[in-house]
Amino acid sequence: MRKAFIAIGLLASVVAGGQFAASSAAPGKSAMAAMLAQFENGSSGDDWPGTGRTYSEQHFSPLAQINDRTVGRLGLAWSMDLGMGNAASQPVSVGGVIYMATGMSLVRAVDARTGRLLWSYDPEVGAVAGKEMRQQWGTRGVGWWNGKVYVGTIDGRLIAIDAKTGKPVWSVQTTEKGSGQFITGAPRFFKGKVVIGQGGSDSTLNRGYVTAYDAETGKQAWRFYIVPGDPAKGFENKAMEAAAKTWTDQWWRWGGGGSPWNAITYDAELNQVLIGTGNGYPWNRHLRSPGGGDNLYLCSILALDADTGEYKWHYQINPGDSWDFNAAMGNMLTDLKIDGQLRKVVITAPKNGFLYVIDRTNGKLISAEKYARVTWATHIDTETGRPVEVPEARFDNGKDFEIWPSPRGAHSWNPVAYSPRTGLVYIPKIEHGVIFNDRGITMDNWRPFGANLSFPKDPIDNTSALVAWDPVRQKKVWEVPFNGGWTGGVLATAGNLVFQGHIDGRFAAYAADSGKELWRFAAQAGILAAPISYRLDGKQYVSVMVGVGGSAATESTSHAGIVMDGRTQKNRLLTFVLGGKAKLPAAPAPFVVRPVDDPDYKPDPALAAKGEAIFGGNCLSCHGLEAIAAGWAPDLRGSLLPQSAEAFASVVRDGGLVATGMPKFDELSESDRDAIRQYLRSRAADLRAGRH
Numbered sequence: 001m002r003k004a005f006i007a008i009g010l011l012a013s014v015v016a017g018g019q020f021a022a023s024s025a026a027p028g029k030s031a032m033a034a035m036l037a038q039f040e041n042g043s044s045g046d047d048w049p050g051t052g053r054t055y056s057e058q059h060f061s062p063l064a065q066i067n068d069r070t071v072g073r074l075g076l077a078w079s080m081d082l083g084m085g086n087a088a089s090q091p092v093s094v095g096g097v098i099y100m101a102t103g104m105s106l107v108r109a110v111d112a113r114t115g116r117l118l119w120s121y122d123p124e125v126g127a128v129a130g131k132e133m134r135q136q137w138g139t140r141g142v143g144w145w146n147g148k149v150y151v152g153t154i155d156g157r158l159i160a161i162d163a164k165t166g167k168p169v170w171s172v173q174t175t176e177k178g179s180g181q182f183i184t185g186a187p188r189f190f191k192g193k194v195v196i197g198q199g200g201s202d203s204t205l206n207r208g209y210v211t212a213y214d215a216e217t218g219k220q221a222w223r224f225y226i227v228p229g230d231p232a233k234g235f236e237n238k239a240m241e242a243a244a245k246t247w248t249d250q251w252w253r254w255g256g257g258g259s260p261w262n263a264i265t266y267d268a269e270l271n272q273v274l275i276g277t278g279n280g281y282p283w284n285r286h287l288r289s290p291g292g293g294d295n296l297y298l299c300s301i302l303a304l305d306a307d308t309g310e311y312k313w314h315y316q317i318n319p320g321d322s323w324d325f326n327a328a329m330g331n332m333l334t335d336l337k338i339d340g341q342l343r344k345v346v347i348t349a350p351k352n353g354f355l356y357v358i359d360r361t362n363g364k365l366i367s368a369e370k371y372a373r374v375t376w377a378t379h380i381d382t383e384t385g386r387p388v389e390v391p392e393a394r395f396d397n398g399k400d401f402e403i404w405p406s407p408r409g410a411h412s413w414n415p416v417a418y419s420p421r422t423g424l425v426y427i428p429k430i431e432h433g434v435i436f437n438d439r440g441i442t443m444d445n446w447r448p449f450g451a452n453l454s455f456p457k458d459p460i461d462n463t464s465a466l467v468a469w470d471p472v473r474q475k476k477v478w479e480v481p482f483n484g485g486w487t488g489g490v491l492a493t494a495g496n497l498v499f500q501g502h503i504d505g506r507f508a509a510y511a512a513d514s515g516k517e518l519w520r521f522a523a524q525a526g527i528l529a530a531p532i533s534y535r536l537d538g539k540q541y542v543s544v545m546v547g548v549g550g551s552a553a554t555e556s557t558s559h560a561g562i563v564m565d566g567r568t569q570k571n572r573l574l575t576f577v578l579g580g581k582a583k584l585p586a587a588p589a590p591f592v593v594r595p596v597d598d599p600d601y602k603p604d605p606a607l608a609a610k611g612e613a614i615f616g617g618n619c620l621s622c623h624g625l626e627a628i629a630a631g632w633a634p635d636l637r638g639s640l641l642p643q644s645a646e647a648f649a650s651v652v653r654d655g656g657l658v659a660t661g662m663p664k665f666d667e668l669s670e671s672d673r674d675a676i677r678q679y680l681r682s683r684a685a686d687l688r689a690g691r692h
């Protein structure tokens, strides 16, 4: 089976090389073809050119110099400080150069041998982004293709940068400016095209789409909308016409959502692009499509023809989603022997807690099983392909319902890995629940999310784990449990190893077959990003970005004894090699939030409650639930600014810290700001009194 698999990979790489040669007259094209062949399964693994390394996005390296016997000698080769801001993205490595994006889409090229900075390119997002900057989920990476590095920016530009010089070659605005749509996902590539989606369906009127551009010129090749628009304006294609039958009322007034913000996977064998689509806007189907319906193509794996962008098939993971169970958490392509037959499959572990194996020739479900705690459905019916929901799941009976997984997902964007050697999928799993109800929410008063959310009493269940899962038998093989409700992306290697970082600052290697921890390194700050591996001068390297970011900033893990702080704990790129002898500077003292003195503080519970609501809608995503910060934005219980109306306004209204990632909120009134200040001062008082 493996032989056949590799042979297919080689054949496809020849095709890809030929494609490149036909479309370019540049010298050195055989070297370039060799580099492009690195995107194929069965390649050498010398480079890590794209998200998940190859087109199949398995996050698997065929290199085995670092293995279960030698990993004890793995040591730091070099480290590079990255400065403040989001540092949770996956780098790529091509021809001895590492390319990466951090913070507000700052792109850097680094010599992989030494860690020396070759160039950096700053798209100056702070200067041009408006409210897009408020969705600071952070960039998840860059892409490389034919001598250029590509980055999507928070303000919605797709920029091609010369990989040698760091100078921009072209830039297109792929989102509607001022719409609140933003890009956090890494660009993907195929046959001379670059493809990108966008985010925004949590919080802004938005109709998601995916766009392919000519990678050399930025000229648009095709665009596919995920959900149907206003029928009065006519449908773009048959797929939209069909989808419109699954929506009710005037869904288009809110856009519908569906933004494909993360998972876009090129299937070279079947010449198709698989899109993992986003949740609806608003989240609650009651509001979005009050007469019910599946709401195609939300929360689906959608296959499009790579050349034309035309619809081929779809598999909807959550028909009529109401829980933010979007399907954008990564697709891995492989061939699996199931019931004696070799099947071409896509494997995905979306937020909803089931691991799916889907036939990628036609979108038919093969199997799906729970890999985490799930309360919203009993199982997935393999005949119909649909989940069997429990009656309370839609929280529309006036009562609370405790939904596991929470909108954070049983697995979020942190990459999963698949090892063709062990045949196992390695999932960074989260166990986290949330209580939903929609009491009192109507079309006239709803706010982003469209449901009342609260948290179960028992935060002890807020844990995470690395789970090794057999996708053929649909069974857990082993599990390593962790404290705290986030854990990092995964890399699997042919050396029988799985690498993963943790929010407690540990970077560890586990035996891929047994889960035994074989090696660990104290990285001094939390890790969320996925590691990569590549080979230079005959040596295998492993690199990982250290730092917090993304949606992990919404909720502190301090209850689990893990305190993340982006100001004291350093974001870094770490690179490891066998025999590496480099050392990190001494670790900072464990971070403790010190509440400020506030002699003039007078409690005003009503004003603080008003402030808490405004904070919840505008500030929580970066400054943390209950104003307990979770990493990269400061803990405002330790800030003096809330005590001064002018100083607070200079940051919150006037944008005094925009350049370092603090958006401006100039639509908030003075009384709104006063309410937020009161809330923050009350939280500082809580902290002074020893209340958390």
Ligand code: HEC
Binding pocket: 133, 134, 135, 136, 615, 618, 619, 620, 621, 622, 623, 632, 633, 634, 636, 638, 639, 640, 641, 642, 648, 651, 652, 657, 660, 661, 662, 663, 665, 676
């Ligand atoms: C997109 C993420 C994000 C959002 C949303 C956000 N902030 Fe910030 N905020 C930051 C970052 C990052 C900093 C640190 C900037 C720096 O250190 O230069 C910051 C700093 C601040 C500071 C300065 C604290 C100090 O002592 O230096 C205040 C005050 C503040 N934010 C208030 C707010 C309020 C109020 C809201 C909501 C209305 C809000 N922020 C929303 C990211 C955010």
